[in-house]
Amino acid sequence: MIAFFARRLAAPAILLLASPLPALAADEKPLDMASTAWLLTATALVLFMTLPGLALFYAGLVRARNALSVLMHCVVIAALMSVLWLAFGYSLAFSDGGANQAWIGGLDRAFLAGITADTLKDGIPEAVFFMFQATFAIITPALIVGAYPERIKFSAVVLFSALWLLLVYVPVCHWIWGGGWLFEAGVIDFAGGLVVHVTAGMAAVAAALTVGRRRDFPHEPILPHNPGMTATGAGMLWVGWYGFNAGSALAANGSAGMALLATHMSAAAGALTWMGIEWLRHGRPSLVGTVTGLIAGLATITPAAGVAGPVGGLIAGFCGGVICFSVTALLKQRLKLDDSLDVCAVHGVGGALGILLVALIGQPGFGGSGFAEGVDAMGQLGSQLLGLVVTAAWAGGVSWAILALLRATSGLRVSEEEEFDGLDITTHGERAYDLR
Numbered sequence: 001m002i003a004f005f006a007r008r009l010a011a012p013a014i015l016l017l018a019s020p021l022p023a024l025a026a027d028e029k030p031l032d033m034a035s036t037a038w039l040l041t042a043t044a045l046v047l048f049m050t051l052p053g054l055a056l057f058y059a060g061l062v063r064a065r066n067a068l069s070v071l072m073h074c075v076v077i078a079a080l081m082s083v084l085w086l087a088f089g090y091s092l093a094f095s096d097g098g099a100n101q102a103w104i105g106g107l108d109r110a111f112l113a114g115i116t117a118d119t120l121k122d123g124i125p126e127a128v129f130f131m132f133q134a135t136f137a138i139i140t141p142a143l144i145v146g147a148y149p150e151r152i153k154f155s156a157v158v159l160f161s162a163l164w165l166l167l168v169y170v171p172v173c174h175w176i177w178g179g180g181w182l183f184e185a186g187v188i189d190f191a192g193g194l195v196v197h198v199t200a201g202m203a204a205v206a207a208a209l210t211v212g213r214r215r216d217f218p219h220e221p222i223l224p225h226n227p228g229m230t231a232t233g234a235g236m237l238w239v240g241w242y243g244f245n246a247g248s249a250l251a252a253n254g255s256a257g258m259a260l261l262a263t264h265m266s267a268a269a270g271a272l273t274w275m276g277i278e279w280l281r282h283g284r285p286s287l288v289g290t291v292t293g294l295i296a297g298l299a300t301i302t303p304a305a306g307v308a309g310p311v312g313g314l315i316a317g318f319c320g321g322v323i324c325f326s327v328t329a330l331l332k333q334r335l336k337l338d339d340s341l342d343v344c345a346v347h348g349v350g351g352a353l354g355i356l357l358v359a360l361i362g363q364p365g366f367g368g369s370g371f372a373e374g375v376d377a378m379g380q381l382g383s384q385l386l387g388l389v390v391t392a393a394w395a396g397g398v399s400w401a402i403l404a405l406l407r408a409t410s411g412l413r414v415s416e417e418e419e420f421d422g423l424d425i426t427t428h429g430e431r432a433y434d435l436r
Contacts, residue, residue: 029120029122029123030120030123031120031123031124031125032123032124032251032252034252035123035124035250035251035252035253036123036124036125036128037252038247038251038252038256039124039128039129039132039247039250040128041243041247042132042242042243042244042246042247043128043131043132043135043243043247044243045239045240045241045242045243045244045247046132046135046136046139046240046243046244046247047078047135047138048236048239048240048243049135049139049236049237049240049241049243049244050074050077050078050135050138050139050142051074051075051078052233052236053233053234053236053237053240054074054139054142054143054145054233054237055070055071055074055075055142055233056071056229056230056232056233056236057229057230057233057234057236057237057291057295058070058074058145058146058149058230058233058341059071059226059229059230059233059432060224060225060226060227060228060229060230060231060232060233061146061224061230061288061340061341062149062150062224062225062340062341063150063222063223063225063422064225064226064422064432064433065421065422065423065424065425065431066149066150066422066423066424067225067226067229067424067432067433068423068424068428068430068431068432069149069150069154069422069423069424069427069428070145070149071432072154072428073142073145073149073154073157074142074145076157076158077138077141077142077145077157077161078138078142080158080161080162081134081137081138081141081161081165082134082138084137084162084165084166085130085133085134085137085138085165086111086112086130086134087110087111088107088110088166088170089137089165089166089169089170090109090112090130090133090134090137091105091106091107091108091109091110092104092105092106092107092166092170092171092174093105093133093170093173093174093177093178094109094133094173094174094177094178095107095108095109095178096108097174101179101180102175102180102181102184103171103174103175103180103181104170104171104174104180105174105178112126112127112130115127115130122250124250129250132247132250133173136173136192136195136196136244137165137169137173139196140165140169140192140195140196140199140200141161141164141165141169141200141203143196143197143200143204143343143347144161144164144200144203144204144207144343145157145341146204146339146340146341146342146343147203147204147205147207147208147211147339147340147341147343147344148207148208148211148340149340149341149423150214150340150419150422150423151211151212151214151215151413151414151419151423152211152412152413152414153410153411153412153413153414153427154423154427154428155410156406156410156411156412159406159410160207160402160403160406163402164203164398164399164402167398167402168199168203168394168395168398168399169195169199171394172194172195172199172391172394172395173195175390175391176189176194176195176387177189177195182194182386182387182390182391185383185386185387186372186375186379186380186383187383187384187386187387188303188304188306188307188358188362188371188380188383188384189303189355189387190245190248190259190302190303190304190305190306190307191244191245191247191248191259191302191303191305191306192244192248192302192303192351193299193302193303193304193351193352193354193355194303194351194355194387194388194391195391196302196347196351197299197302197303197347197348197350197351197352197354198348198351198352198355198388198391198392198395199391199395200343200347200348200395201343201344201347201348201349201351201352201395202344202348202391202392202395202396202399203395203396203399204339204343204344204347204348205337205339205344205348205396206396206399206400206403207339207399207403208337208338208339208340208344209337209400210400210403210404210407210412211403211412211413212338212413213336213338214338214340214419215416215419215420217336217338217340218332218333218336218338222340224288227286227287227288228287230287230288230291231287231288231291234291234292234294234295235291237294237295237298238267238294238298241263241267241298241302242260242263242264244263244302245259245260245262245263245301245302245305246259246260246263246305248305248306249306255306258308258309258369259305259306261309261310261313262301262304262305262308262309262310262312262313262316263298263301263302263305263313264313265301265310265313265314265317266297266298266300266301266313266314266316266317266320267294267297267298267301267317268294268297268317269297269313269314269315269316269317269318269320269321270293270294270295270296270297270298270300270317270318270320270321270324271290271291271293271294271297271317271321272293272317272321273293273297273317273318273320273321273322273325274289274290274292274293274294274296274321274324274325275289275290275293277321277322277325278290292324292328292342292346293320293321293324293325295346295347295350296317296320296321296324296325296346296350297316297317297320297321297350298350299320299324299346299347299350299351299354300316300317300319300320300324300350300351300353300354300357301313301316301317301320301354302350302351302354303351303354303355303358304316304354304355304357304358304361304362304368306369307358307361307362307368307369307370307371308358308361308362308366308367308368309361309366309367309368309369310367311361311366311367312357312360312361312362312366312367312368313361315357315360315361315366316353316354316357316361319353319357320350320353320354323349323350323353324345324346324349324350324353327344327345327349328342328345328346330345331344331345332345352388352392355384355387355388356381356384356385356388358380358384359377359378359380359381359384360377362377362380363377414426414427
């Protein structure tokens with residue numbers, strides 16, 4: 001999220017806009033209809049990333065007897081996060097926390113109290129800003145679905161996602177985008193390298209370790225049942241990511257256009273890089289590998305999209321393709337970690353890499369827009385590293401604690417028989433395919 005808007009979020013004047021027909025503060029913009037229209041479009045694009053984009057991407061990667069369960073996870077998470085975001089999440093993330101502002105917001109915006117169709121935030125209806133941020137709160141816990149498919153209880157998915165949103169996502173969101181202490185420390189995270197990808201990646205590691213491996217991993221190959229479905233979902237993610245990154249400019253302007261351009265170039269470079277590595281190493285390029293590289297490129301450019309140019313996008317995509325490919329092989333083949341759909345290796349590592357690359361590709365010499373006045377590349381790198389270490393530690397530790405609590409109380413895993421038969425029929429009483 002761009003710095004000027006985050007500073008406005010922390011300004012008390014903004015938080016006074018609670019009357020039915022609010023008067024504009026001296027420094028408040030009038031309604032910007034062009035930016036409002038763009039943010040409405042971007043909101044739809046980001047929701048499109050989860051439903052159906054991410055849902056199809058993940059469903060194609062699991063075995064046929066579990067495809068419907070993955071779709072169910074994504075649908076229910078989208079609905080549940082929406083309600084929680086309205087009730088408490090948005091207010092805790094983006095309202096003024098008073099004496100606790102550095103750490104968490106307040107509850108004055110719970111259930112959007114005092115917000116009407118006329119309430120503005122920097123020229124945009126606050127209802128639109130709320131919905132745009134809601135789509136981020138939806139997709140982040142949905143990303144974690146890729147860490148635990150084919151063996152987790154549905155009740156555990158619901159409980160974990162709800163607690164995780166409030167205890168992990170909301171605080172980190174406030175620290176960086178809500179005017180909290182990491183924002184004050186100068187961390188740049190334009191569209192969610194830390195807030196979305198690193199938090200989800202660390203939660204994925206905690207889930208893979210706590211839920212445990214699938215019954216036949218790593219002894220038997222577990223192949224995607226429908227690579228075409230995965231490629232379809234990846235295409236939707238690519239398109240939706242325009243709203244994710246370019247929408248984070250919160251305006252219909254050149255910054256949004258450059259973010260879109262850098263995003264596209266990074267996706268293209270990531271896909272070609274992953275494909276090339278597979279081709280050289282294994283003698284044949286795979287569709288699943290190519291679209292996985294595409295997603296790695298998108299995750300890597302996300303935190304830097306607001307400061308990078310097209311060359312920076314190419315650099316991010318190439319680095320994301322190489323590093324995420326290597327970490328995927330390390331986690332699965334060497335460490336035997338059953339992060340089933342590579343959430344940590346692609347999203348977590350890609351987001352972390354992009355956070356650090358901000359200090360490189362954000363420089364004018366690489367076509368970037370530069371940093372705050374008086375901050376050089378090394379100073380920015382220090383801020384980025386601080387944000388990365390703190391976010392990874394918080395997300396990993398709290399995620400593990402939530403999962404350990406659920407394991408000790410309601411349990412995390414289905415029975416061996418249910419896992420063998422597949423979650424589609426044993427948990428939901430349906431099948432993704434009726435082949436009669």
